[in-house]
Amino acid sequence: MSSPGLSLNTATYATVSAGLHPSHTLPSKLKAIAEAGFRQVELGFPDLQKYAKLEFPEYKTMDFAGRGSVELLYETAKKVRAICRELGLEVFVVHPFLQFETFEEGTKRENMLARARVWFNVLKALDCRMMQVGSASNPAYGKDLDAIANDFRLLADEAASQDPPLRVAYEAWAWAEVVNTWELSWEVVKKVDRENFGLCLDTFHICARAYADPTSPSGLLPSASERLASSLTTLTASLSPSPSKIFYLQVSDACLPPSPSHILQESESEDVPVLFTWSKQYRPLPFMGEDYGGYLPVVDVVLAVMATGWRGAWSYEVFYGKDMGRDDPDVPKRWATAGWRSQRRIIEALQDKGYQ
Numbered sequence: 001m002s003s004p005g006l007s008l009n010t011a012t013y014a015t016v017s018a019g020l021h022p023s024h025t026l027p028s029k030l031k032a033i034a035e036a037g038f039r040q041v042e043l044g045f046p047d048l049q050k051y052a053k054l055e056f057p058e059y060k061t062m063d064f065a066g067r068g069s070v071e072l073l074y075e076t077a078k079k080v081r082a083i084c085r086e087l088g089l090e091v092f093v094v095h096p097f098l099q100f101e102t103f104e105e106g107t108k109r110e111n112m113l114a115r116a117r118v119w120f121n122v123l124k125a126l127d128c129r130m131m132q133v134g135s136a137s138n139p140a141y142g143k144d145l146d147a148i149a150n151d152f153r154l155l156a157d158e159a160a161s162q163d164p165p166l167r168v169a170y171e172a173w174a175w176a177e178v179v180n181t182w183e184l185s186w187e188v189v190k191k192v193d194r195e196n197f198g199l200c201l202d203t204f205h206i207c208a209r210a211y212a213d214p215t216s217p218s219g220l221l222p223s224a225s226e227r228l229a230s231s232l233t234t235l236t237a238s239l240s241p242s243p244s245k246i247f248y249l250q251v252s253d254a255c256l257p258p259s260p261s262h263i264l265q266e267s268e269s270e271d272v273p274v275l276f277t278w279s280k281q282y283r284p285l286p287f288m289g290e291d292y293g294g295y296l297p298v299v300d301v302v303l304a305v306m307a308t309g310w311r312g313a314w315s316y317e318v319f320y321g322k323d324m325g326r327d328d329p330d331v332p333k334r335w336a337t338a339g340w341r342s343q344r345r346i347i348e349a350l351q352d353k354g355y356q
Helices: 025-037 045-055 070-087 106-126 145-160 182-192 205-209 224-239 262-270 274-281 296-304 331-352
Strands: 011-014 040-044 092-098 130-134 167-170 197-202 244-251 314-316
Touching: 025 045, 025 070, 025 331, 045 070, 045 092, 045 106, 045 145, 045 224, 070 092, 070 106, 092 106, 092 167, 106 130, 106 145, 130 145, 145 167, 145 182, 145 197, 167 182, 167 244, 167 274, 182 197, 182 224, 197 205, 205 244, 205 274, 205 296, 224 331, 244 296, 262 274, 296 331
Parallel strands: 011 040, 011 314, 040 092, 092 130, 130 167, 167 197, 197 244, 244 314
Antiparallel strands: none
């Protein structure tokens, strides 16, 4: 698939995760994304549930066992599909499916699978073929990757049995207890060994483990450049034999918090890992300029992924606290437009490196 006006063989789309204020409605974000020039969208499941509540005040949010107003959720998904069709958009992937590799008891396993089956029906209603799963913050099996892979093999098989078959993209979240690097997520994908189970790589999460540290005054880990170069060299070498296992790439930058003590206090007050707080509050887009303070070597990560031979879809993912809570309905439009500008700058950087 190709994006209009761009020479790279890349399907490009924007996430709708930016904007948590009620004025940043899902339809307004979809409209902004389409008007910016994107033709595919990564849909946040929380956005879908908020829109369901807006459309159906009696809607009950789905819990981790798949219980709630699921029929109303399906109706909402159909409404979103109609909006996307009118705007010329396709829902490429829905994210994030949370805390799956936490089976310990039979009841918990059945609850997790019941929730997955609701997701499968939501995807069908959206005419979408892929869900993204983030690595768990508290997997029941500790560091047992074989046990984690067994859970995901079950999920992948259930997804493959759907009509039409569905795919599962697995993303390593930097704050997760166990699978918090691309290397470990790749180990899980290999162990699962299913055609429909692959990787979601993310420039932020890769850099958050191999390059950056928001609690350091410099914003960097020790020997940051060398660490990242080593990780990216390994990534290219490891995935070059099977680039099709990269299902898609998420692109975002990051900026520093006001101070190390500030983000430490934020994470402590929220009782979440520091990297989680950093991810949810300080992630602008690449090439947005000094006012936003992005400093991750995003293009280096994209180049390493491209060097595997992969040519696929990437998304732009925004979590920027100053704007997400702002009572301003124009926020989605500004960020979607910024995403398109970032896209053009990244394309130019790749072309400078010989990628056409």
